[in-house]
Amino acid sequence: xxxxxxxxxxxxxxxxxxxxxxxxxxxxxxxxxxxxxxxxxxxxxxxxxxxxxxxxxxxxxxxxxxxxxxxxxxxxxxxxxxxxxxxxxxxxxxxxxxxxxxxxxxxxxxxxxxxxxxxxxxxxxxxxxxxxxxxxxxxxxxxxxxxxxxxxxxxxxxxxxxxxxxxxxxxxxxxxxxxxxxxxxxxxxxxxxxxxxxxxxxxxxxxxxxxxxxxxxxxxxxxxxxxxxxxxxxxxxxxxxxxxxxxxxxxxxxxxxxxxxxxxxxxxxxxxxxxxxxxxxxxxxxxxxxxxxxxxxxxxxxxxxxxxxxxxxxxxxxxxxxxxxxxxxxxxxxxxxxxxxxxxxxxxxxxxxxxxxxxxxxxxxxxxxxxxxxxxxxxxxxxxxxxxxxxxxxxxxxxxxxxxxxxxxxxxxxxxxxxxxxxxxxxxxxxxxxxxxxxxxxxxxxxx
Amino acid sequence: xxxxxxxxxxxxxxxxxxxxxxxxxxxxxxxxxxxxxxxxxxxxxxxxxxxxxxxxxxxxxxxxxxxxxxxxxxxxxxxxxxxxxxxxxxxxxxxxxxxxxxxxxxxxxxxxxxxxxxxxxxxxxxxxxxxxxxxxxxxxxxxxxxxxxxxxxxxxxxxxxxxxxxxxxxxxxxxxxxxxxxxxxxxxxxxxxxxxxxxxxxxxxxxxxxxxxxxxxxxxxxxxxxxxxxxxxxxxxxxxxxxxxxxxxxxxxxxxxxxxxxxxxxxxxxxxxxxxxxxxxxxxxxxxxxxxxxxxxxxxxxxxxxxxxxxxxxxxxxxxxxxxxxxxxxxxxxxxxxxxxxxxxxxxxxxxxxxxxxxxxxxxxxxxxxxxxxxxxxxxxxxxxxxxxxxxxxxxxxxxxxxxxxxxxxxxxxxxxxxxxxxxxxxxxxxxxxxxxxxxxxxxxxxx
Numbered sequence: 072x073x074x075x076x077x078x079x080x081x082x083x084x085x086x087x088x089x090x091x092x093x094x095x096x097x098x099x100x101x102x103x104x105x106x107x108x109x110x111x112x113x114x115x116x117x118x119x120x121x122x123x124x125x126x127x128x129x130x131x132x133x134x135x136x137x138x139x140x141x142x143x144x145x146x147x148x149x150x151x152x153x154x155x156x157x158x159x160x161x162x163x164x165x166x167x168x169x170x171x172x173x174x175x176x177x178x179x180x181x182x183x184x185x186x187x188x189x190x191x192x193x194x195x196x197x198x199x200x201x202x203x204x205x206x207x208x209x210x211x212x213x214x215x216x217x218x219x220x221x222x223x224x225x226x227x228x229x230x231x232x233x234x235x236x237x238x239x240x241x242x243x244x245x246x247x248x249x250x251x252x253x254x255x256x257x258x259x260x261x262x263x264x265x266x267x268x269x270x271x272x273x274x275x276x277x278x279x280x281x282x283x284x285x286x287x288x289x290x291x292x293x294x295x296x297x298x299x300x301x302x303x304x305x306x307x308x309x310x311x312x313x314x315x316x317x318x319x320x321x322x323x324x325x326x327x328x329x330x331x332x333x334x335x336x337x338x339x340x341x342x343x344x345x346x347x348x349x350x351x352x353x354x355x356x357x358x359x360x361x362x363x364x365x366x367x368x369x370x371x372x373x374x375x376x377x378x379x380x381x382x383x384x385x386x387x388x389x390x391x392x393x394x395x396x397x398x399x400x401x402x403x404x405x406x407x408x409x410x411x412x413x414x415x416x417x418x419x420x421x422x423x424x425x426x427x428x429x430x431x432x433x434x435x436x437x438x439x440x441x442x443x444x445x446x447x448x449x450x451x452x453x454x455x456x457x458x459x460x461x462x463x464x465x466x467x468x469x470x471x472x473x474x475x476x477x478x479x480x481x482x483x484x485x486x487x488x489x490x491x492x493x494x495x496x497x498x499x500x501x502x503x504x505x506x507x508x509x510x511x512x513x514x515x516x517x518x519x
Numbered sequence: 520x521x522x523x524x525x526x527x528x529x530x531x532x533x534x535x536x537x538x539x540x541x542x543x544x545x546x547x548x549x550x551x552x553x554x555x556x557x558x559x560x561x562x563x564x565x566x567x568x569x570x571x572x573x574x575x576x577x578x579x580x581x582x583x584x585x586x587x588x589x590x591x592x593x594x595x596x597x598x599x600x601x602x603x604x605x606x607x608x609x610x611x612x613x614x615x616x617x618x619x620x621x622x623x624x625x626x627x628x629x630x631x632x633x634x635x636x637x638x639x640x641x642x643x644x645x646x647x648x649x650x651x652x653x654x655x656x657x658x659x660x661x662x663x664x665x666x667x668x669x670x671x672x673x674x675x676x677x678x679x680x681x682x683x684x685x686x687x688x689x690x691x692x693x694x695x696x697x698x699x700x701x702x703x704x705x706x707x708x709x710x711x712x713x714x715x716x717x718x719x720x721x722x723x724x725x726x727x728x729x730x731x732x733x734x735x736x737x738x739x740x741x742x743x744x745x746x747x748x749x750x751x752x753x754x755x756x757x758x759x760x761x762x763x764x765x766x767x768x769x770x771x772x773x774x775x776x777x778x779x780x781x782x783x784x785x786x787x788x789x790x791x792x793x794x795x796x797x798x799x800x801x802x803x804x805x806x807x808x809x810x811x812x813x814x815x816x817x818x819x820x821x822x823x824x825x826x827x828x829x830x831x832x833x834x835x836x837x838x839x840x841x842x843x844x845x846x847x848x849x850x851x852x853x854x855x856x857x858x859x860x861x862x863x864x865x866x867x868x869x870x871x872x873x874x875x876x877x878x879x880x881x882x883x884x885x886x887x888x889x890x891x892x893x894x895x896x897x898x899x900x901x902x903x904x905x906x907x908x909x910x911x912x913x914x915x916x917x918x919x920x921x922x923x924x925x926x927x928x929x930x931x932x933x934x935x936x937x938x939x940x941x942x943x944x945x946x947x948x949x950x951x952x953x954x955x956x957x958x959x960x961x962x963x964x965x966x967x
Contacts (some may be wrong), residue, residue, distance in 0.1 A: 086766075230881075232880060234878065235878065239939075270751070318771055319771045320768045320769065322767060322769060323768045325869050371564050380872045381892045430680075432781050432917075433777070436829060444829045469880075494748075
């Protein structure tokens with residue numbers, strides 16, 4: 072499989088930039104507080120930590136104060152100052168701190184980082200991680216979240232896991248790939264765009280579509296499944312574009328993302344943008360509308376993701392890149408084929424009761440309650456509902472990659488629950504996010 | 520597709536029993552309390568509801584008091600008295616009320632039902648549901664859980680959803696099947712055993728295996744995917760056995776189960792047993808050991824599943840059928856090919872941080888913390904970890920079907936995180952739950 076991939080991928084490989092040393096901001100919390108490590112957050116936390124304001128520094132970075140470098144600026148072409156979008160991202164729509172930086176539904180205080188460690192290489196970042204893990208293990212600081220921030224010239228994938236440095240080989244079990252059996256830099260080193268979606272066949276259709284759009288495919292060409300050794304996920308590549316399926320739901324996409332981030336890291340990829348192209352249920356939109364996610368919110372409309380670690384819940388940010396969302400919106404205007412909006416996306420753990428449907432095997436609420444809930448979601452800025460965006464945003468945030476979610480709405484949930492459009496209509500709807508993202512990639516590569 | 524299925528399935532169809540009227544116990548709670556509706560629970564709740572002890576009765580059922588008929592007795596061949604296993608099931612291992620019947624991690628009191636309505640037909644059960652929904656909508660009782668209990672001669676699939684009675688057609692979107700386009704009783708009316716697992720190819724392998732074991736298959740026969748119209752799930756059938764894939768994680772299997780329960784209901788199936796045959800990480804067991812789940816527990820080792828409904832969390836029971844587990848254990852002794860144990864299974868929402876792995880893209884804890892957590896799980900009776908069993912148990916409980924979880928362990932998590940066994944070894948491991956369940960089905964059909 073490896074040899075075949077080299078052959079398939081070789082002619083499209085781009086030179087990737089040399090690897091400058093990153094700086095990593097490691098955030099330490101007051102014991103008992105969890106953090107989503109928002110840039111500049113210490114100015115806004117509901118629970119500031121005076122002790123932590125002057126934390127230890129392994130290596131000062133005066134040129135780019137780590138605490139104010141927005142993670143989402145990594146791929147923005149060199150601007151290392153906080154953008155208006157990143158400043159806006161530090162506030163909720165009302166200007167108040169976002170729920171994820173305030174108090175979670177269980178009353179757990181969620182505070183920002185205070186002490187910070189700035190490192191100038193992956194090795195020292197690993198040391199910093201180890202120091203924090205030691206602090207946590209000794210109970211001095213727990214639970215922890217890390218916020219990687221580094222000069223914009225550094226746009227590599229980052230891992231928040233020092234243990235991986237000790238591993239000789241890394242088996243990506245659900246991809247049926249491994250560093251001991253596959254040459255990751257040769258196979259994937261040129262990847263700049265990763266598009267992910269639930270359905271394997273749709274992701275294969277996307278790679279065929281994008282190959283033709285980029286002039287990299289031959290008519291009737293077949294693109295082999297790079298993950299042919301498993302049926303958990305399907306993966307296809309052409310030139311700088313990787314297309315990966317992730318199944319349905321937060322756990323399924325989370326497994327894929329952990330292994331994808333490690334794949335990109337082992338491949339020494341840089342300047343990577345990851346976009347989820349999916350389907351969803353719309354709220355107050357005509358079916359077939361496309362929603363570019365502004366914030367992914369949970370079932371209580373808060374922009375946060377609850378990650379359970381060792382039996383404890385940690386709150387993580389689900390913000391997405393505002394600038395990338397605007398660029399995608401501009402692409403939709405340029406192709407001008409379907410209605411597109413920027414709005415909040417509600418991410419649920421369940422398709423039936425979790426999305427207030429009346430047509431599951433179990434439903435113990437009335438239609439009026441369903442409509443009240445969906446209207447409350449609409450009032451909170453929610454324009455569509457799906458099942459993967461929150462953990463997608465959280466993992467991309469922690470890995471320092473630009474990310475966006477672009478989903479088409481298959482129905483208007485204010486008018487019904489069942490997806491009853493014809494097969495042909497649904498197929499055309501599902502091509503819309505592909506067209507939009509395809510146009511975006513062509514623009515980025517100067518092919519429009 | 521429909522015609523082809525009739526042809527394929529016709530020769531294996533069994534006569535299914537006439538449909539006696541069921542009785543349904545609808546449980547009403549004190550406002551603000553959620554229930555897991557355990558049989559006989561009112562004797563043990565931490566928050567009894569005196570008012571509720573003498574609830575209204577639409578139609579008394581003196582022969583079989585609804586409050587003491589265990590749901591898990593439906594398929595047990597006629598015994599309508601609570602078994603020792605059902606009485607044990609009402610207690611934790613220590614004899615104390617199970618955590619799910621006590622207080623959930625967020626401090627929400629979880630109380631039992633008190634008032635009960637007993638109905639003698641699906642129509643009146645729908646009326647009872649409607650009454651409860653009205654009570655809930657008016658705020659008199661919320662949140663609600665329903666406990667269906669009925670004479671053991673009634674062993675049909677039950678839906679906890681009165682809204683479906685009003686629907687002309689029901690589209691099972693993720694199966695690409697619908698009552699308006701497919702004759703469900705003709706296609707599936709004879710189903711008695713449903714085996715579900717994550718991988719589509721493994722579920723196809725199982726249908727080929729069971730067809731040969733039951734003498735229903737011809738050599739080299741191919742079994743068409745009944746869900747060929749979608750790539751979300753794969754479904755295969757031979758005689759009374761249905762084999763369905765469910766992907767990875769709670770949300771993915773929940774979508775499949777909602778549609779599977781509706782499929783079995785629309786098909787008028789009776790005496791159905793559903794068994795999940797899967798893979799897992801073991802704790803303190805040699806790789807390749809098979810675990811038959813006693814209780815599915817969450818990341819805090821509590822036998823409960825948190826279902827979010829309209830933004831609120833309801834706690835549901837994750838108990839499984841003790842008698843069925845014992846029958847499966849006996850089957851393992853009879854085939855005597857691999858180590859099998861009955862133990863608790865921890866069900867998590869994440870494969871990496873959620874299962875205390877050190878090899879994900881994100882890991883902010885030390886190896887010592889990981890081992891402490893896994894050893895605490897072992898001390899709580901956990902013998903393996905997977906990602907679907909809790910919602911599987913919860914939905915099967917509410918639908919009145921016998922259910923079991925049989926998973927092979929691919930590694931011992933106390934010794935590592937990476938699944939590094941050879942492909943051939945892993946394939947042989949994955950055949951073990953199939954052999955065990957295959958032997959069980961043969962015994963049930965008198966073919967051993």
